[in-house]
Amino acid sequence: MRFAIFGTGAVGGYVGGLLALNNHKVSFIARGAHLAAIREKGLTLRYINQGEVKTDVLKVFATDNPEEVGEVDYIIFGVKAFDTIEAGNMLQPLMGHETAIITxxxxxxxxxxxxILYGNDSVVAGAxxxxxxxxxxxxxxxxxPARDSSTFEVAELSEVRTTRMEKFVELLNAAHIKATLSDDPNMVLWTKFLALAPTAALTATARAHGGEVFGFELTKQLYAALVDEAAAVANAEGVHFAPEMVERAKHPLFPLDTAFKSSLQRDFxxxxxxxxxxxxxxxxxRAHKYNVPVPHFETLYALLSLSAKVGYHYSA
Ligand SMILES: NC(=O)C1=CN([C@@H]2O[C@H](COP(=O)(O)OP(=O)(O)OC[C@H]3O[C@@H](n4cnc5c(N)ncnc54)[C@H](OP(=O)(O)O)[C@@H]3O)[C@@H](O)[C@H]2O)C=CC1
Ligand SMILES: CC(C)(CO)C(=O)C(=O)O
Incomplete structure (x- = not known):
């Protein structure tokens, strides 16, 4: 099976790196200084686990030109959300009849x-x-840990279980990423979002580790209120979580003894x-569209939007 990682960032680099370590043909699309370094020294995976550091250095094929890669079976689409449309428009040279674009x-x-660019049948929602x-x-x-601690849930946008995605899940599991196949893409996206959006919003606003947010009663309560707001919006959109799933999302996404940071916080x-x-x-x-009150999210959205505008490290 041929894989292309479009956007060799943190997640794409890690997932693609583990596939390459498992002897798959993986082409890495990157750009700028990152691409130059991968070409010169290889792609380095550095694992940091409670102070202990391990590395794998991989000699891989990397390019900024999808034409040099050609058709693949799976594209793991690894750019940030705000680059989706621009990068999405560059995927055509990688597309064969059955290529799956996995977000x-x-x-x-x-x-x-x-x-919208490639049709429902080409796209797989991933978390x-x-x-x-x-x-x-x-x-x-x-x-x-270097291996086996990450999960990757996927569902075809067409809501059909396909053999190509059964195969994908099998290959990922063999490469030490716990992958599962679902047939409900909106549930895949929202289940992660329910816990991720509150985690990202609070760690970035409070400038605190996940463990600190959950270890402080007021922010822990705020986290639970954010989960409830997100679940209400999901419900209005037709994604219905059982009450126990909403309660489960109120537990931390990570072990409390680690100095966890969200990717939103790290970007800030x-x-x-x-x-x-x-x-x-x-x-x-979405909340405004469905008339669902989300006062806590509105507040954090306003504060983080201002931080993005004036700079996170701004001081008067
Ligand atoms: N980091 C994390 O822990 C997690 C992140 N996610 C999600 O995964 C997505 C990716 O995040 P993450 O891996 O952190 O992001 P990164 O910023 O680490 O990686 C994105 C990479 O894509 C590159 N890129 C963007 N456009 C192009 C292009 N046209 N050609 C070549 N390369 C391109 C970027 O290059 P450049 O820097 O030059 O823009 C960057 O290297 C996000 O939506 C994030 O929310 C999900 C789970 C965990
Ligand atoms: C919370 C986490 C680390 C889980 O994958 C994440 O997705 C992020 O911070 O963007």
């Missing part, structure tokens, strides 16, 4: 944006649970373009 974007919109970030050019940092800390719109903006817009 990993946090948020709710990326698979639907890609389906990855991994804590990762980019280090210096060429380096992907994965927090926690690095002064990078952030996914505030894809996470909080998307929720608030």
């Amino acid at each position: 990993i974007q946090n948020g709710l919109d990326a698979p639907h944006q890609l389906s 990855v649970r991994v804590e990762a970030t980019l280090g210096e050019p060429g380096v992907v940092i994965k927090y926690g 800390e690095k002064d990078h373009h952030t996914e505030v719109e894809a996470l909080l903006g998307a929720l608030v817009k």
